[in-house]
Amino acid sequence: MDAAVFHGEGDIEVEEVPDPEIRDPTDAVVRVTHTAICGSDLWFYRGQRDYPTPGRVGHEPMGIVEEVGEDVTHVRPGDRVFSPFSISCGECEFCRKGLHTSCENGAGWGGENTGAQGEKIRAPHADGTLVRVPERYADDESVLESLLPLTDVMCTGHHAAVSAGVEAGDTVVVVGDGAVGLCGVLAAKRLGAERIVAMGHHEDRLEIAEEFGATEVVSARGEEAVEEVTELTYGGANHVLECVGAESSMDTAFRVARPGGTVGYVGVPAGVDEAAFLDTAFGKNVGLEGGVAPVRAYVDDLMADVLQGTLDPSPVFTKTVGLDGVPEGYRAMDQRDAVKVMVKV
Amino acid sequence: MDAAVFHGEGDIEVEEVPDPEIRDPTDAVVRVTHTAICGSDLWFYRGQRDYPTPGRVGHEPMGIVEEVGEDVTHVRPGDRVFSPFSISCGECEFCRKGLHTSCENGAGWGGENTGAQGEKIRAPHADGTLVRVPERYADDESVLESLLPLTDVMCTGHHAAVSAGVEAGDTVVVVGDGAVGLCGVLAAKRLGAERIVAMGHHEDRLEIAEEFGATEVVSARGEEAVEEVTELTYGGANHVLECVGAESSMDTAFRVARPGGTVGYVGVPAGVDEAAFLDTAFGKNVGLEGGVAPVRAYVDDLMADVLQGTLDPSPVFTKTVGLDGVPEGYRAMDQRDAVKVMVKV
Known part of the structure; x- marks a missing residue:
């Protein structure tokens, strides 16, 4: 499969990487259909923050579940899902408190297998992390584009x-x-x-x-x-x-x-x-x-508003690229030619 | 009258200064009976913060009202009063909100006439600023020493x-x-x-x-x-x-x-x-x-507790000096020989 990989300041390339696999029984594998480039991605892109090289990038995934581990009950293959920029178990003290970014089992996206700017991702703690789009909206492109900003911004x-x-x-x-x-x-x-x-x-x-x-x-x-x-x-x-x-x-x-x-x-x-x-x-x-936004705590409420048509943040996407266009997307955001870039994989 | 005056890093002297007078109809003149040296006084004493030289010092006054301007109605000559470390009018948006430190007419103590480490002070906005000790406790030395920390710490x-x-x-x-x-x-x-x-x-x-x-x-x-x-x-x-x-x-x-x-x-x-x-x-x-404590907002509640005998912060005073002993008081606090110094004028 192909994915965007960071190689150093100003250098993002789309290249072949290994397909992700289920590792833990709480994992899911998601085929990414939509993702985005974030202002915070520019920190490493501009050399202002350390990041592993080569390193998989992207933390705003939306897609279709392909496979789930045996302990996953909340999502099934075929479901349209998206994910907050942080991974959370949904069961610890802080997830229960609505502070999913402090999840005791949490992590951020990025790194091997979990960079969202690619064809597929492995989603750890799929039950806690992934948000399912109700079936009746699951293929409505306009709704999906309005939901995509709920992954982060x-x-x-x-x-x-x-x-x-x-x-x-x-x-x-x-x-x-x-x-x-x-x-x-x-x-x-x-x-x-x-x-x-x-x-x-x-x-x-x-x-x-x-x-x-x-x-x-x-x-x-x-x-x-x-x-x-x-x-x-x-x-x-x-x-x-x-x-x-x-x-x-x-x-x-x-x-x-x-x-x-x-x-x-x-x-x-x-x-x-x-x-x-x-x-x-x-x-x-x-x-x-x-502080760092506990997206998972807000996403259900905000999704309800998007689905009923009273909230539409999609105008923040002023540019759309395909997966091959990710390097150009970074360039556009770095040069402020785009507010935010949507990637249709 | 005598008062403590700051002359430069490590140099506090007790010397003769002009007696304060009523300037504005909202002023009072208070004869200081008790005051204190504050940890924040050490900032200028140690040269870590600019302060005018020569400059009157002290911001924790307690004493007896001697004279009031014609617009003052809340206190009368003879009243035992104390004051928060900041002056406040009691009437503006922020005083009404309980944020007296942001008073639109406010100021801090210190400077000409209003340094609390001295025999007398001019108290601007006396109605808003001064807190009256109920008459039955007005001469109870033990109560007064327990109330003194309410001026600040x-x-x-x-x-x-x-x-x-x-x-x-x-x-x-x-x-x-x-x-x-x-x-x-x-x-x-x-x-x-x-x-x-x-x-x-x-x-x-x-x-x-x-x-x-x-x-x-x-x-x-x-x-x-x-x-x-x-x-x-x-x-x-x-x-x-x-x-x-x-x-x-x-x-x-x-x-x-x-x-x-x-x-x-x-x-x-x-x-x-x-x-x-x-x-x-x-x-x-x-x-x-x-942030900086809006003392005036809290002082009535805390005074009630002191007067009923359920709150006594006076053990923070581990040393007591007379007005002449103010320089020694600064030294003791600077050297951490005292937690906080009470000054009986």
Whole structure:
């Protein structure tokens, strides 16, 4: 079978790899039909985070179950399934608590056999990990494309909104216009936010933010942006979604927060070395909540909304490629030619 | 009148300064009877934080009202009062919300006329700022000494516990055995925590922690301490009080937190430059709540407990000096010969 393999900074190749097999009785093998390239894939692609080479990549799989281990009861061959970006058993303390990213038996995708940007994957803990698409929607291409962002970015944006304590009627600021930020806008809208100020630097993305429910967009940078948002919110917002994970965006998030408010953060803080934001947070008693999104905890609720037609995050996919086009997909995202790339395998 | 004045690193002198006067109709002048030296005073004393020189110091005043401006209605000459470490109007959005440290008209003590380590202070926004001790306790020395920590450290420890979400039956870890950490133990106990693990490096202080309600104390450092607490709590505590404000203590706090838990932090993060703790926080979805303590919001509840004899934080005062002894008090705290110093003016 073919799969995308990372060979070093800027070097992704699609090449032949061994077919995955059932190893543990709780495994399933899934033939991937749809997957995606994530902003967080760019960390290793750009050499900003260590990653094994050669290494299988991708963590947003959707496909058809081909084979299941003898202990798997929740899915069967032929089922259309997708998976959160993290593997979880569904049975431990943290899965029961809805914190599947801290699963005692968990892991991330990637590495041998489990890279989602390929023709097939081995899915460990299939009962806990895989989400089954109800049969009547299982071949509806439009529904599947709307569900695909639930593997990561939609649930991550939702986690930012939930962590920031967004409720109906609230004023919300979303920092970042990447796929997660855009999904954060959509999530805030879904939770009933009355005003949503989207902050970003790309006109085309801010247009999607408006389509997703942003009532105001702010494209200024630095001090000017903070002042503009502070004015728009009459002194800062109680709910701020930090959807980037950079030092400057953390700083901005705390500065536009109202005293006593909360920053919900979901951007991997890979570039946050200095803790200058902490002084702002401390002085204003602004809380920091969130972290890596426990997608599995949110996915059933969000899937229900997608299936009933009231939620559609698929506009974050501004480019679609086949498996052979994965290298081009990385390039497009790296160059910001695409917000997020869908891969139809 | 005499007052303590800061002249530069390690140099506090008691010298003659002008008597304070009413400037605004909302001012009061208070003759100080009791005050204290705070761990945060050591920041400028040690040259780790800028402070004006010469500069009046002290932010934990208790005394007798001498004179009030014409708009002051809440206190009268002769009243025994004390004040939180921050000045607040009691009327703005944030005072109404219980976030008096973000008061729109607020300020800190210190500077000309308002340094609490002196014979008198001018108290701005006296109605909002000053707390009146009920008349029947106004001259009870033992009660007054138990109330004095409510000006800062007791309410700060309480803020850590509240911010960390401590409720009856919880298991709590308190990082730091300074006066705030000890008050954090007392606050957690008061809120009904069932297990309280106190972390610190000083036997004498950990003994006070036990007296205050710690069920276990851990005096190891670094990795060993984290392992010990993780084992004691079977994988970390849901509620961690960070009562130091150093890089290492923030790191420890997040490492001993259970996934999905909360760190309540109240130690001024003066020494936290690198944000390494953020990786731990992000991966485990451990929230960071707290900041500078809105003492005024807590003081009525805690005073009620002191007056009914169920709360006594006064053991944090391990040394008492007169006004002339303030320089010696700073030295003793700097050298860790005293947990906290009371000043009887």
